[in-house]
Amino acid sequence: MMKDFSTTAPPLEVHDLTVAYDRRPVLYGIDLTVPAGSLTGIIGPNGAGKSTLLKAVLGLLPLSAGWVKIFGGPLAQHARRTGYVPQRESVDWDFPVNVMDVVLMGRYGHLPPGRRPGRADREIARACLDQVQMLPLAGRQIGNLSGGQRQRVFLARALAQESDLYFMDEPFAGVDAATEAAIIDLLRGMKDRGKTVVVVHHDLSTAQDYFDRLVLLNMRLVAAGPTAEVFTPELLQKTYGGRLTILSDVAQALGEER
Amino acid sequence: MSGFIPPFAWQRVVVQPWTEDFNVSFWIVVMGFLVAAACGVVGTYLLLRRMALVGDAISHSILFGLVVAFMIFRSGGTMVMFVAAVATGLLTVGIIEFIHRQSRVKTDAAICIAFTTLFAAGVVLLSVAEMQGPVHLDAECVLYGEIAFVPLDPAVEVFGLVLGPAPVVRMVGVLVGLLVLATIFYKELLVTSFDPALARSLGIRAGVWHYGLMAVLSIVIVSVFEAVGAILAVAMLVVPPMFAAQLSDRLPVRFALVFLHAALSSLLGYQLSVWLNCSPAGAMVVVGAMLFLLAWAVTRPRRAAFPGWTAPS
Numbered sequence: 258m259m260k261d262f263s264t265t266a267p268p269l270e271v272h273d274l275t276v277a278y279d280r281r282p283v284l285y286g287i288d289l290t291v292p293a294g295s296l297t298g299i300i301g302p303n304g305a306g307k308s309t310l311l312k313a314v315l316g317l318l319p320l321s322a323g324w325v326k327i328f329g330g331p332l333a334q335h336a337r338r339t340g341y342v343p344q345r346e347s348v349d350w351d352f353p354v355n356v357m358d359v360v361l362m363g364r365y366g367h368l369p370p371g372r373r374p375g376r377a378d379r380e381i382a383r384a385c386l387d388q389v390q391m392l393p394l395a396g397r398q399i400g401n402l403s404g405g406q407r408q409r410v411f412l413a414r415a416l417a418q419e420s421d422l423y424f425m426d427e428p429f430a431g432v433d434a435a436t437e438a439a440i441i442d443l444l445r446g447m448k449d450r451g452k453t454v455v456v457v458h459h460d461l462s463t464a465q466d467y468f469d470r471l472v473l474l475n476m477r478l479v480a481a482g483p484t485a486e487v488f489t490p491e492l493l494q495k496t497y498g499g500r501l502t503i504l505s506d507v508a509q510a511l512g513e514e515r
Numbered sequence: 516m517s518g519f520i521p522p523f524a525w526q527r528v529v530v531q532p533w534t535e536d537f538n539v540s541f542w543i544v545v546m547g548f549l550v551a552a553a554c555g556v557v558g559t560y561l562l563l564r565r566m567a568l569v570g571d572a573i574s575h576s577i578l579f580g581l582v583v584a585f586m587i588f589r590s591g592g593t594m595v596m597f598v599a600a601v602a603t604g605l606l607t608v609g610i611i612e613f614i615h616r617q618s619r620v621k622t623d624a625a626i627c628i629a630f631t632t633l634f635a636a637g638v639v640l641l642s643v644a645e646m647q648g649p650v651h652l653d654a655e656c657v658l659y660g661e662i663a664f665v666p667l668d669p670a671v672e673v674f675g676l677v678l679g680p681a682p683v684v685r686m687v688g689v690l691v692g693l694l695v696l697a698t699i700f701y702k703e704l705l706v707t708s709f710d711p712a713l714a715r716s717l718g719i720r721a722g723v724w725h726y727g728l729m730a731v732l733s734i735v736i737v738s739v740f741e742a743v744g745a746i747l748a749v750a751m752l753v754v755p756p757m758f759a760a761q762l763s764d765r766l767p768v769r770f771a772l773v774f775l776h777a778a779l780s781s782l783l784g785y786q787l788s789v790w791l792n793c794s795p796a797g798a799m800v801v802v803g804a805m806l807f808l809l810a811w812a813v814t815r816p817r818r819a820a821f822p823g824w825t826a827p828s
Contacts, residue, residue, distance in 0.1 A: 315716050336718035343712050352563065352709050353766045362706050366717035371699045398764040418717075 266329025268293050268422040268453040269314065274323035276306070276313045282321070283309050285477040291455055291470070296448045298458040298468035298484075302497050305475040307457040308344065311424045315341055327422065337366050340420035342411050344427050350400050356410050357395045360386055363417030378417075385416040389439065405436030412443060423447070425456045429463075441467055464488070521792060528790045540785065542666040542680055547781030547799050549686040550662075550739040554748060555755030555773035556693055557735050559766075560728060562756045563708045568623065569608065570752040572630035573729070574736045574745045576607040578637035578657055581737070586644055593685055596737050604733025605726060607633060660744030662796045682741055689738045693731065697770075704728070705766070743796040750800040754807055755780075761810040776806055 269291040276284040284306040291297050299307045312318045314325050316332050327335045340363075363385070364378040374382075386392040389409040394402070399410065408428055415423055429437055444454055444467075458464055464471060464484075471487045473479035473496040480492045532540040561570050580603025581596065588595045607629055614625040641657075668680040678684050697704065703724055707714045711721040739748050759772035784799030791798070 312712075315712075317712055317715055333718065336716065339716060341713055341716035343710065347712060348710050349563075353760070353764050353769055354705070354709065355765070358705070358766075359709075362702075362710070362713065362717075365702055365706055365714075365719065368702070370703065373702055400764065414713075424716075 265293070266326065267291060268328055269455065270326040270329070271314065272324055274310075274313060274325065275321040276309055276318055277321045278309075283476060284313065287323070287474075287478050289472060289478060289481055291453060293453050294448060294451050295453055295470045296444055296468050297453075297455045297470040297472060298464050299455065299472045299474055300458050300461065300464050300496070301474035301479075303459075305496075307459075307474055308426050310474065311341075311426055311455070311457060315339070315424060335422075337418075338421045340415045340418040340423040342415045342423065342425040342428055344430070345404065345407050345411065347426075350402075350407065352399065354399060355395070356386065356391060356397050356399060356402070357382060359399060359410050360395075360413045360417050363414040366418060381419070382413070382417050385413040388416060388443065389413045403433075405432040408432050408436060408440065412440060416443075420452070422453045423455065425454065427457050427459060429458065429460060461493070521790065523790055528786060532785075532789050539663075539666045540789075542683055543662055543795055544781050544785050545679075546662055546665045546683050546686060546742050547785060547795065548777050549683065549690050550742050551751050551755055551777035551780055551799065551803065552774050553686065553690045553693055553735050554739060554751035555759070555777055556690075556697060556770060557728075557732050558752035559756040559759065559769055559773060560704060560708060561732070561752060562760065564728075567753050568626050569611070569729070570732060570736075571749045572611065572626045573604045573607050573733055574748045574752075576630045576633035576637070577603050577733065577737055577740070578745065579603055579633040579640070580606070580637075581657070581740075582637050582640040582644060586640065597734050600733040600737035601730045603633070604729050604736075608726065608729045657740065658744050658746060659794070660740060660742050660747065660796055661794075662742040662799075663794075665742060682738075686738055686742075689735060693735065696731065700724075743800075747796050747800050750803070754800065754803045758803070758807045758810050761807065761814050776803065780806060 267290050269289070271287055271289040274284060274287040274289075275282060283304075287310065299310060301307055309318065313320055314327075314332075316325075325332065327339055332339060357379075360382040361374045361378060364374045364381065368374065368378075383392060383395070386395055389412050391406065391409050391413055394406065399407065402410065412428065415425070428440055432440070444456070447454055448469075456468070458467070465488050468484055470482065471484050472481045473487060473492055475496050479496045480487045558567075558570065561567050577600050580599040584595050584599030610629040610633075611622070611625045614620050614628060615622050620628070665680055665682050668682055671678045671681050671684045703714075703719055706717070706719060707721045707724040714721045714724075736745075736748050736752075739751065743751060755773045755776040756769070758776045759769040762772055763769050780799050780803035784802040785795050787793075787802055788795040788798035
């Protein structure tokens with residue numbers, strides 16, 4: 258079942274986005290449009306600003322310049338339609354909550370302040386846990402999970418958000434092969450249901466298989482488009498090769514000048 | 516040694532406080548429990564957010580706010596105290612964040628700069644105020660508190676019903692308010708503590724909840740000031756949640772354990788203070804720390820003492 262998106266604004270539109278840490282620019286003038294129903298991978302070398310791009314788009318970092326539109330408007334207007342899967346290391350896994358508690362957090366965006374998740378929310382959370390084969394571990398403390406299981410919990414939480422646009426930060430990092438296969442199945446299932454998924458990815462060898470669109474990033478946008486057009490030796494060379502170190506040298510010099 | 520530690524006389528240490536001196540013992544133990552419980556509930560969130568040092572900072576810098584409020588309003592009424600506490604608490608957190616953002620100073624150093632400066636300013640102002648005339652703000656009381664004076668405070672009467680000493684009644688109000696807020700906003704506090712980035716992407720503003728928690732923390736600290744003072748308040752913020760964290764991996768159970776710890780440390784601490792003729796507040800903290808050590812020793816081999824309490828896995 259495909260929705261008709263031709264008349265609606267694209268899920269994500271970024272124009273001239275520039276981000277600086279401590280006055281040292283890490284992303285320059287990014288222009289990007291992500292079409293609805295696509296599975297987009299963001300790839301680039303370490304320090305290319307892949308995670309920074311996600312955080313900037315989600316309003317977690319201040320922009321130095323440019324703007325971001327989510328479904329044609331500001332993020333705050335569409336917070337419910339936007340899901341986020343942070344890097345696993347970004348949270349404290351000793352936190353006193355169990356798997357179910359974490360997945361229920363995905364429902365919080367749908368509840369007014371002061372309202373707790375109810376029976377219907379629990380049902381949704383159970384269904385989402387079932388989709389990632391984690392339902393038997395619903396009551397387990399999150400500290401007692403393996404890396405792959407933790408990632409599945411985060412994905413179940415994202416599913417529970419029932420969003421239309423998802424941002425995922427390195428969901429494949431450090432997971433076992435079975436989890437990796439489960440995650441990619443899940444992402445394809447989401448795409449088939451008309452969801453838009455943007456994934457930060459670090460593994461070049463799988464990028465071509467996993468994503469139908471790619472964004473090549475190295476502090477500035479190298480290329481963005483269908484995988485077949487973008488995943489070429491020239492553009493990859495341009496993304497990972499020596500050319501762009503000139504830019505980072507400039508950034509370094511700017512940083513030292515302070 | 517025998518001259519140093521008084522003999523443990525059952526009659527004097529255990530019987531007398533609960534017969535002849537019942538009114539004094541009762542209110543001290545109740546106050547001790549309320550103080551430890553209120554601090555423990557807020558402290559649980561401080562520990563989860565790795566902000567124990569901020570509790571330390573606010574408990575000291577509040578002296579500055581209290582003295583300023585006292586000089587302006589010439590009164591130590593509850594509302595004046597609360598407003599002064601919240602203002603100073605938020606000012607402290609604001610200064611810490613300002614220093615951290617505007618310079619290369621790391622957070623821990625920024626915390627120390629902010630609160631020691633405010634505390635020092637408070638000490639200076641207090642001396643000035645004391646010289647100018649009768650000021651009912653005692654430096655010693657601010658630092659160490661005196662829970663033993665609590666039963667001496669005039670009792671509060673509502674419609675002819677005698678409720679108890681004013682500080683105890685106020686502390687009940689603070690604890691009940693705290694529990695109501697913690698219950699209503701459980702999910703907001705949970706998600707902003709666990710995953711602030713997710714919270715913000717959900718439209719829950721982590722910053723607002725951060726400052727809200729700091730305001731509540733300031734009110735709790737100022738209301739326990741009279742009883743335990745600035746220094747022991749920090750212990751009360753940190754020790755009960757640490758005890759609870761040793762024994763359970765579930766947040767609701769941790770809150771229950773905080774209350775258990777508060778009751779035990781208050782009662783046993785009071786008995787210890789009667790036995791040794793020492794400060795009840797100090798003895799309560801010592802007992803509280805012992806309880807933590809006990810919990811730690813018991814659970815050392817595993818993470819949780821009572822697997823049944825951590826929900827089946």
